[in-house]
Amino acid sequence: MKRALLVIDVQNEYFTGKMPITYPLGSFERILKAVDAANNSNVPVIFIRHEAPQKDSAAFARGSSGWEIHEELLKKERLCIIDKKLPGSFTDTELENLLRQFGVDTVTICGYMTQMCCDTTARQAVHLGFTVEFLSDATGTLDVANSVGRISAQELHKAILITQAMRFSKVITTDEWVQSIGV
Template sequence: MSTTALIVVDIQNDYFPGGKWPLVGADAAADNAAKVIQAAREAGDFVVYIRHEAGSADAPFFAPGSDGAKLHPKVLNLEAEPVVLKHFPNAFRETGLQALLQDKGVEQLVIIGAMSHMCIDATTRAAADLGYTVKVIHDACASRDLEFEGSVVPAAHVHAAFMSALGFAYAEVLSTETYLA
């Protein structure tokens, strides 16, 4: 039995073109995520989906029960693959994720999804703090432009900064191609 789990974080409709909070490169990241998911299934790894819902219907995105809060069609879970509902950036916070992983004897995590600067960052750091060996597949993640004190920080720079920080102390950061090789 594999001791590796793939954690598919928040690849949801609102992050795609036409959604309420589109990310730069969401389609390309989802295409890579689909490859990683298929490889995990073929390897017999435990695949867990994380789905974020906001706390109220007037949230800027992921409103409860909305189409935007649903998993994107490119990466739908199979019936046997659990979907963990979360309300915070850290997928471990106030969810059953840790119990699911412990029940399966998981020791290593592979993390993909969105947003690089929020939920991928928070979940990766929490996973490492909990003692997991973590890999992040950087091109199966996406971000968006951010603003700080009147300056726009392009999504590519946001993504690179967060992947660099995670790679420094929390995870091995790999491309889809390298990971699948």
């Protein structure tokens, strides 16, 4: 098994912007732990950064503070940063080619938001033939309300983890993952 850790959208927008991640508590610390463990085990680490496709967007506008990757994460070693404009990290990016070039067959997902970019990327990875590990406590979300209804961050996170475990991913904690890579 040849893994890569995908660190999805750990950007300032989710810390100081209009969409602060609220659940689960401590997800950012566990993301940092996963990155450190990957680096200590020679697992390639790839940062994914979201950019709003609309030029006048209030969130994730290229070059804005909210678009920037969290500075503490930027201090960590990584293979590269891949920019994307849609929820799926494989859509219109070089991610698949990079993973194939390194002989990766398993991707581990952490980052934000559980139900959007993490979920979409995991599903895409399965469709492309990769095995997926989804870090349950190193992904995160927030309360969501729209014209269809309202759901708490905790309920939304749990629903996505249950769905991921049904077909798409091996859903595990960061500690379980760290142990599995031999750190």
